[in-house]
Amino acid sequence: MQEINGYKIEYDFSTFRKIADLVYLDGPFLSHYVSSKGDDYLFYWVDRDEKDNRWLVLRVSLPNLQKYIGKKISLRDLIASPNDGFLYAVDVDNDLHYHDVKLIQPTSLPEEYLPTADSFYDFEPVPAEDAEELMTYELTIPYKERNRFEDILHKIGFPISALKKMASRAAVF
Amino acid sequence: MIAKEPKFKYQEQIEKLVALGCQLPELFAPDNMQAYRFAFSESGHQNHVPQYLLNPKRMLQEIDKGRANASLLALSCFTTSEKAEAFYTSLRKAFRNVAISIGESLSEGRLTNEDGRKTVSAPNGHFDFYEYEGCDLNKTFVITKNLTNK
Known part of the structure; x- marks a missing residue:
């Protein structure tokens, strides 16, 4: 080698x-x-x-x-x-x-x-085999779109507070 | 009289994987199809041996820690020389030393129903071949081309 x-x-x-x-x-x-x-x-x-x-x-x-x-x-x-x-x-x-x-x-x-x-x-x-348990998803929302994203979540009955509890990482640009 | 189902060449090892929760994939008769495999042209080198039985085996974890994959005891084949060469080209771009692991040449031969059973062929031409007891592809596969002279 x-x-x-x-x-x-x-x-x-x-x-x-x-x-x-x-x-x-x-x-x-x-x-x-x-x-x-x-x-x-x-x-x-x-x-x-x-x-x-x-x-x-x-x-x-x-x-x-x-x-x-x-x-x-x-x-x-x-x-x-x-x-x-x-x-x-x-x-x-x-x-x-x-x-x-x-x-x-x-x-x-x-x-x-x-x-x-x-x-x-x-x-x-x-x-x-156990990939689904381990898979993480990363969603990056640009700061200027944050309010619009929160509005969308609110409309579908999924408050941002619940998302923050689920997310282990968040990136803010 | 019912014909006895032939044993796989690595029946004992397959049964160990089954005991760990692995299932053999659906298998089909090859019906004398032409098949293509990567191989070493050097006569002293082992060809047509499943990766799991090579030393050192190219694995990262014990089979009982992750997915028990029966493919470890199969031989990778391709349906056409063009598809085999295309796959090798992609491998070689990603892994410059790939020839050290899987060989630098293309070999071809015919797979009979007495040799073993195959998985369904993927769109890229790849399939796994599970040899029956007594099968020796060293006797029926020949080296046809060097894949690294490009």
């Missing part, structure tokens, strides 16, 4: 739960997971040798993930711009033990670990 320049750390991915395999052929190549804190991550296969498969793990925003699935941005756009400014590289052996976790910056990735510029989504996602 390629030598990678990163900062070795201990990180436990065992609490992550799968939402879907976004690219699957006899096994996952790109998978969407959610952490115990509700953050969205991608597990992206990049390499293997006789002992391990290597994955890059990066936090993504749902809007960006939706743009990728909607073919508006490429996979390279996602991988090269992780939410945290860095990715994790992790090796997974045949017993599914995760080891040699490294923090790595996108600019330090070897070219073979980056998709091509035209790597737009051309696959079908395979949802996990």
Whole structure:
């Protein structure tokens, strides 16, 4: 496998739960997971040798993930711009033990670990069995439309206070 | 006399997945159809082995933690060479080292009803093939093209 320049750390991915395999052929190549804190991550296969498969793990925003699935941005756009400014590289052996976790910056990735510029989504996602329980929906209402949105909710008998109780995250622009 | 249903090649492993809650998909006879698979041209490399039985297997979690997917014990095939090549091209854009995992070549062969059973074919040409006991696609599939010389 390629030598990678990163900062070795201990990180436990065992609490992550799968939402879907976004690219699957006899096994996952790109998978969407959610952490115990509700953050969205991608597990992206990049390499293997006789002992391990290597994955890059990066936090993504749902809007960006939706743009990728909607073919508006490429996979390279996602991988090269992780939410945290860095990715994790992790090796997974045949017993599914995760080891040699490294923090790595996108600019330090070897070219073979980056998709091509035209790597737009051309696959079908395979949802996990319990994906519906884990799926979150993100709705962003521009500030100038807020009053109109609240009026619409009021008219359909769904007060904004109820929505605020349901929503775990809200973005206001 | 009623003919006995043939056993799958990986019957024991399939039964373990069924015990974990997995169901086999609806399967159909291949009726001597031509099929296409990705493979390694190097003679020392294992071809036509389900990912779950390879070492190291390309998985992220134990099968009892998520969806128990019987596809792990099937072989991915395509209905036409064009659809197989199109899928490979998309894979290669997204995963530059994909040839290391699934091979750099296209292989083709005919699937008989004695070889096993297939799932319904997807619009992109992909289907899963569950081999019967005694099936060995290494004997019937041949390498036809290198998919990375582009």
